[in-house]
Amino acid sequence: MKLFSKFAKIMKINEIQDEIIEEFALFDNKNDTYNYIIELGKKLVFMPENYKIEQNLIKGCQSRVWLFPELHEDKIQFFADSDSTIVKGIISLLVRVLDQQYPADILTADLYFIDKIGLQSMLSMNRSNGLLAMIKQIKMYALAFESVQK
């Protein structure tokens, strides 16, 4: 039973990724891509102000990014925010893929959508490499929750 649900979850992560890849296939230039991401960013769920503290800040981004996870019924819920709207949009994509998933699934997730929609090249600009730092942080939280669950 447990095994089955785990498998189902991995499918789900990939399903969402495929969905995103399809959405982004509509855009053939950076301007439209960014505009879409900006719209996503504006819709990112509000992060409570008291979560925006130094401790939740991710190092290594040109913009400031806050990330905070909570465990609900064995699944992780992410709260995130940034002072950059584009970064917010990118976070909202990560959250869409990884929110409400089991820690083990997050840990093993292969986030191929990032390459496919060209996010990597966008955020490795200016040595900031914020995207990598964000993913690393998400996986660290997943690892921490998983070891607690065990």
Add this chain to the structure above:
Amino acid sequence: MLNLSQIRNDFPILHQQIQGKPLIYFDNAATSQKPQAVIDVLNNYYQKINSNVHRGVHTLAERSTTAFEATREAVRKFVNAKTIEEIIYTKGTTEGINLVASSYGKKFLTKGDEIIISTMEHHSNIVPWQMLCEEKDLVLKVIPINDDGDLIWEEFEKLLSPKTKIVAVTHVSNALGTINPVKKITELAHQVGAVVLLDGAQASPHFEIDVQDLDCDFYVFSGHKIYAPTGIGILYGKKAILEQMPPYLGGGEMIKEVTFEKTTYNDLPFKFEAGTPNIADVVALKTAIDYIHSVGKTNIAQHEHNLLTFATDSLKTIKGLKIIGQAKNKASVISFIVDGAHHMDIGMMLDANGIAVRTGNHCTMPLMKRFGITGTARASFAMYNSIEEVEFFVKKLDEIVQQIR
């Protein structure tokens, strides 16, 4: 007046599309583009001249040495130094400052001595002095600036004392564009017996430099910001001071005689040029300087001033936009922030429209802190930029800001 279409033709990189839009390159304060003549000289050097300098008796060695030393004379004229011995080749501004901090600092500074820099320094003109302070127990003092981005003169005067041994300030701020009154700074620093290093990285591309008139003891700049290749820079130092300074690196070229008991050092400028130098880029530096002269520094300064004035006036029409750095005397650098639009978003959206600007802290984190911001977007102009480009940039920026908000 300069012939803009002629100049633009000389820079092949400008004629390309970025994201399907014509490239508009406004990141000149980071590095400038290279004219065809400079690119050709590099090619020609490796195809016809390449040989090590100062060492061979063969024809190629003579040719490369002649070309290598011809640049030194061109640089001497470029900054109006007295002699070619005062012109030292470096990798760039950063290395020049490190050389002075290490060599001069090692020999002449002792515990309790003071070094003065300013709030608007590039990290390159902060960190080498901090390292020296740590090593020798010195005190680093910082000239504050006002909200316009000008040095606060009275505060500078207060910082000066007989303990001041080095004053190191930038001629032009890379983040604000402020042109500092460096001649007056030098005069005052000399009155207390301090030596003065001027960071000319941002001044050298824009207007005439006259180190004798400024009377500074050191002047440093980078080739890549004056239309020459990367990896070559200049340290000007007064001969009498350079002569007293110990070498910075040891090796070939910088020696006169080596025995295992004792080595005697070569004369200036070679004493500071250990190892095989960056010959090709040195040779191309002369071509870049010749190119600047062929356009005329006064013409360049006038043209860039027009671009700056036009950009400043146009940007002010964008609601919520604030220019960071409003000094009366500015070089063609314009930094700004916009309410509700992060500078990185602005930079990325401009790039999506073919426009290259710099975003971030511009290697001036203490300066950003002074303004209470994390960074700015910065447009910086060179001789090949046009009013039409500025117009397009401002129009696009206005649209982008609406989208981001």
